[in-house]
Amino acid sequence: MRANQGKSDLPALTPKISSTKRRILLVDDDTAVLLTLKAVLELNQFEVDTAASAAEAIKKMGANVYHMVITDARMENETAGIEVIRAARSQPYNPATALLTAYSQTDDDWHEAQSVLVKPIGMADLLRQIEALLVRHEDEKHLPPATYQAAGARNRERGKIAS
Numbered sequence: 001m002r003a004n005q006g007k008s009d010l011p012a013l014t015p016k017i018s019s020t021k022r023r024i025l026l027v028d029d030d031t032a033v034l035l036t037l038k039a040v041l042e043l044n045q046f047e048v049d050t051a052a053s054a055a056e057a058i059k060k061m062g063a064n065v066y067h068m069v070i071t072d073a074r075m076e077n078e079t080a081g082i083e084v085i086r087a088a089r090s091q092p093y094n095p096a097t098a099l100l101t102a103y104s105q106t107d108d109d110w111h112e113a114q115s116v117l118v119k120p121i122g123m124a125d126l127l128r129q130i131e132a133l134l135v136r137h138e139d140e141k142h143l144p145p146a147t148y149q150a151a152g153a154r155n156r157e158r159g160k161i162a163s
Contacts, residue, residue, distance in 0.1 A: 021047040027057040027071035054080040058087045073101035096137035
């Protein structure tokens with residue numbers, strides 16, 4: 001009797017994550033916005049996970065690694081987006097962060113996000129800003145710690161003005 005008799009000669013099927021795709025966690029309590037942005041990002045070669053609340057996002061950040069976290073500013077409460085940004089910044093994998101909002105920038109805590117994306121936003125502009133932030137964030141991660149912190153503060157300030 002052959003040793004592998006009864007066993008398939010086919011390799012086991014296991015899910016594989018492309019190392020070329022960048023992972024984004026997208027957080028918004030508006031299902032239409034969440035699904036639309038997810039579809040656009042996936043069509044542009046991003047791997048996207050979604051969360052409909054700050055609590056769900058924080059749980060996912062603890063269980064997965066993301067290159068970027070994009071969150072709505074106001075969800076279940078006025079500070080939900082900032083809670084997500086703070087949780088993202090505390091992750092050891094240090095994802096880029098962006099706050100997505102339809103509100104004018106009046107909250108001093110918004111400086112904690114590296115970029116502020118104002119809704120409505122065109123898809124081409126959204127993709128351009130995401131790509132730019134990811135490149136800038138990766139560059140900053142290779143700087144010495146003091147320089148990285150100073151660059152991050154400058155870029156957060158630029159993000160407030162540019163968006």
